[in-house]
Amino acid sequence: SQQGEEDPQALSIQEGENATMNCSYKTSINNLQWYRQNSGRGLVHLILIRSNEREKHSGRLRVTLDTSKKSSSLLITASRAADTASYFCATDVRFGNEKLTFGTGTRLTIIP
Amino acid sequence: NAGVTQTPKFRVLKTGQSMTLLCAQDMNHEYMYWYRQDPGMGLRLIHYSVGEGTTAKGEVPDGYNVSRLKKQNFLLGLESAAPSQTSVYFCASSVPGISGTTYNEQFFGPGTRLTVL
Numbered sequence: 001s002q003q004g005e006e007d008p009q010a011l012s013i014q015e016g017e018n019a020t021m022n023c024s025y026k027t028s029i030n031n032l033q034w035y036r037q038n039s040g041r042g043l044v045h046l047i048l049i050r051s052n053e054r055e056k057h058s059g060r061l062r063v064t065l066d067t068s069k070k071s072s073s074l075l076i077t078a079s080r081a082a083d084t085a086s087y088f089c090a091t092d093v094r095f096g097n098e099k100l101t102f103g104t105g106t107r108l109t110i111i112p
Numbered sequence: 113n114a115g116v117t118q119t120p121k122f123r124v125l126k127t128g129q130s131m132t133l134l135c136a137q138d139m140n141h142e143y144m145y146w147y148r149q150d151p152g153m154g155l156r157l158i159h160y161s162v163g164e165g166t167t168a169k170g171e172v173p174d175g176y177n178v179s180r181l182k183k184q185n186f187l188l189g190l191e192s193a194a195p196s197q198t199s200v201y202f203c204a205s206s207v208p209g210i211s212g213t214t215y216n217e218q219f220f221g222p223g224t225r226l227t228v229l
Contacts, residue, residue: 041222041223042116042220043204045219090218098160098162101171102147102155103154
């Protein structure tokens with residue numbers, strides 16, 4: 001079963017707008033990561049947020065984590081056509097193991 | 113650095129044939145992983161390795177075997193391919209996290225698209 005579930009499954013916005021996607025997970029975690037996947041390519045790490053952090057920024061990316069709700073959000077500000085990709089959250093499992101569990105992803109399309 | 117490379121990029125097999133997918137990384141990472149990606153399913157972990165000579169099962173290990181004879185290589189084998197193994201396969205690597213319980217980013221290869229007829 002999936003640990004992380006992204007919402008929405010697909011999102012289309014105009015270039016320059018902000019994009020927000022959400023991730024919910026089921027069990028306690030050590031950290032949560034977000035990855036991007038361009039069509040036909042491998043995943044690329046974007047940002048990692050630890051369970052004791054509430055918000056983290058990296059360039060135009062802002063990630064929040066609410067461990068009480070077991071959820072995270074990824075905000076991309078001032079979107080660009082190059083942001084068109086699928087975005088995945090990935091979680092480990094607290095007291096667990098060396099593995100990550102990936103969600104099913106949000107497909108983001110930026111309309112020029 | 114080439115990062116993580118995968119060989120081959122594409123392959124078509126007939127049911128019952130065997131093949132080996134090769135993953136190589138030049139970052140001296142301890143951990144390596146094999147995933148499969150199917151439409152609407154996200155990435156699912158097949159097998160992984162936390163060091164040379166060690167392997168462990170992931171979420172969907174049936175029908176696959178792996179070997180980690182050298183730290184930089186991680187091989188995924190299909191002994192008797194089935195149509196259900198049609199998928200895109202990704203290899204990834206990472207360093208162990210702090211104290212072994214928190215994990216750093218994984219670096220992914222470009223993928224192998226496998227079709228089993």
